[in-house]
Amino acid sequence: MNLAIIGTGYVGLTxxxxxAEVGHRVxxxxxxxxxxxxxxxxxxxxxxxxxxxMIRSNVDAGRLKFTTNLESAVEECEIIFIAVPTPxxxxxxxxxxxxxxVSHEIADALKPGLGYRVVVDKSTVPxxxxxxxxxxxxxxxxxxxxxxxxxxxxxxxxxxxxxDLMNPDRVVIGSDSQRAMDMMKRVYQPFxxxxxxxxxxxxxxxxxxxxxxxxLKISYINAVSAVCEKAGADVELVARGIGMDRRxxxxxxxxxxxxxxxxxxxxxxxxxxxxxxxxxxxxxxxxVERVNAAQLERFLGRIRKKLWVLRNxxxxxxxxxxxxxxxxxxxxxxxxxxxxxxxxxxxVSAYDPKASETGARALAGYDVTICDDMxxxxxxxxxxxxxxxxxxxxxxxxxxxxxxxxxxxxxxGRNIMHAENAVHAGxxxxxxxxxxxxxxxxxx
Ligand code: UGA
Numbered sequence: 001m002n003l004a005i006i007g008t009g010y011v012g013l014t015x016x017x018x019x020a021e022v023g024h025r026v027x028x029x030x031x032x033x034x035x036x037x038x039x040x041x042x043x044x045x046x047x048x049x050x051x052x053x054m055i056r057s058n059v060d061a062g063r064l065k066f067t068t069n070l071e072s073a074v075e076e077c078e079i080i081f082i083a084v085p086t087p088x089x090x091x092x093x094x095x096x097x098x099x100x101x102v103s104h105e106i107a108d109a110l111k112p113g114l115g116y117r118v119v120v121d122k123s124t125v126p127x128x129x130x131x132x133x134x135x136x137x138x139x140x141x142x143x144x145x146x147x148x149x150x151x152x153x154x155x156x157x158x159x160x161x162x163x164d165l166m167n168p169d170r171v172v173i174g175s176d177s178q179r180a181m182d183m184m185k186r187v188y189q190p191f192x193x194x195x196x197x198x199x200x201x202x203x204x205x206x207x208x209x210x211x212x213x214x215x216l217k218i219s220y221i222n223a224v225s226a227v228c229e230k231a232g233a234d235v236e237l238v239a240r241g242i243g244m245d246r247r248x249x250x251x252x253x254x255x256x257x258x259x260x261x262x263x264x265x266x267x268x269x270x271x272x273x274x275x276x277x278x279x280x281x282x283x284x285x286x287x288v289e290r291v292n293a294a295q296l297e298r299f300l301g302r303i304r305k306k307l308w309v310l311r312n313x314x315x316x317x318x319x320x321x322x323x324x325x326x327x328x329x330x331x332x333x334x335x336x337x338x339x340x341x342x343x344x345x346x347x348v349s350a351y352d353p354k355a356s357e358t359g360a361r362a363l364a365g366y367d368v369t370i371c372d373d374m375x376x377x378x379x380x381x382x383x384x385x386x387x388x389x390x391x392x393x394x395x396x397x398x399x400x401x402x403x404x405x406x407x408x409x410x411x412x413g414r415n416i417m418h419a420e421n422a423v424h425a426g427x428x429x430x431x432x433x434x435x436x437x438x439x440x441x442x443x444x
Pocket of ligand 1: 124154155156157158159211214218251252253254255256257258259260261262263264322323
């Protein structure tokens with residue numbers, strides 16, 4: 001099928017590429033000419049595992065194109081996916097101006113002779129946005145165009161986007177038109193995944209409800225981690241014990257510094273806002289946010305307690321990305337932590353395998369030393385903080401790290417380090433929701 005994807009961010013670019021991979025002809029459209037030029041030259045505007053190779057092979061096979069020309073994409077393609085950002089406003093409501101703008105442009109590009117077109121919303125939007133997209137198209141498109149609007153929320157995770165797209169747990173398609181539904185089912189037929197056919201409003205709600213539930217799960221285990229710290233219990237063992245109940249499942253029960261990224265913080269806020277607007281407030285989600293913020297504060301409090309005063313202490317931070325396998329630092333808890341340490345006068349060096357450029361931009365003005373090497377980052381440090389769950393941190397040579405540091409104190413904010421190895425290497429090992437291990441009477 002001929003598919004257009006408007007927006008080449010993490011969602012649009014990976015979705016378009018995976019559609020091409022299964023044999024569709026895909027045109028990715030972006031109004032950022034510089035980004036389109038990069039893609040045309042085979043350069044990547046973002047880091048996502050396996051994506052670069054997949055883009056190249058599909059471009060070479062003639063199935064994947066990039067352009068700034070939305071009008072020609074609408075002419076060529078029977079299905080047009082909208083995958084543009086839906087950032088939060090200051091009050092937590094969702095900024096839908098990009099969605100509105102693109103809907104308007106699609107309306108202008110539609111011509112009566114083109115034939116049937118399906119406009120699909122892939123961006124995360126509040127319930128009832130699809131109806132508004134349809135209104136915009138109806139209002140601005142010429143008379144006689146034949147179009148339906150569908151909601152098809154995306155569930156990919158950054159860092160494993162290609163895998164998630166190629167192996168979806170389910171595909172949600174929301175439409176009030178059988179004709180549009182049938183076309184969408186053809187798009188997803190090669191993926192061999194269960195398809196959840198629902199009305200437009202339910203599809204939109206599924207996305208907000210799914211992300212909020214996952215955030216709730218993370219806040220739940222983080223709240224349990226605070227109890228574990230007081231009770232001398234181990235949150236990892238508790239998570240394992242409860243996760244083996246299939247009704248609960250072990251996924252998204254990793255305690256840590258809290259959730260970040262461009263989705264959970266925004267979508268929890270967005271769902272709170274929408275539910276309030278509708279007169280059915282999701283009060284439970286306010287507690288999810290509160291726990292998430294408290295998690296970082298408690299962790300900072302523990303570092304402060306250990307060092308007494310943070311001013312002029314040298315702290316090395318491993319990780320700036322909001323999670324492993326991505327260069328994305330949007331709403332990254334690691335970045336928030338670094339900023340807080342700097343505000344309290346600590347000297348901070350930071351390292352991330354992929355997010356050093358994006359991290360440096362996010363930390364501009366904070367006077368943080370960005371290192372190219374994780375061992376150099378640790379040199380002379382009084383505390384090493386692990387803030388992102390990159391695998392290479394867990395497999396680091398801890399004896400070497402300890403030798404480079406001024407004091408052997410480690411705060412693992414993601415519970416990814418091997419505790420016994422850390423202790424064996426001579427560290428005093430602090431983690432989340434678990435007892436502190438190793439030396440406790442440090443002099444130095
Ligand atoms: C999330 C959802 O998982 C996707 O299904 C959804 O499509 C996406 O948002 C979106 O709406 O676009 P993403 O934000 O890319 O995906 O990353 P996650 O893997 O969900 O991680 C989010 C945050 O939660 C990260 O900061 C991560 O470190 C944290 N997390 C995750 C935990 O603290 N504990 C866990 O057990 C899992």
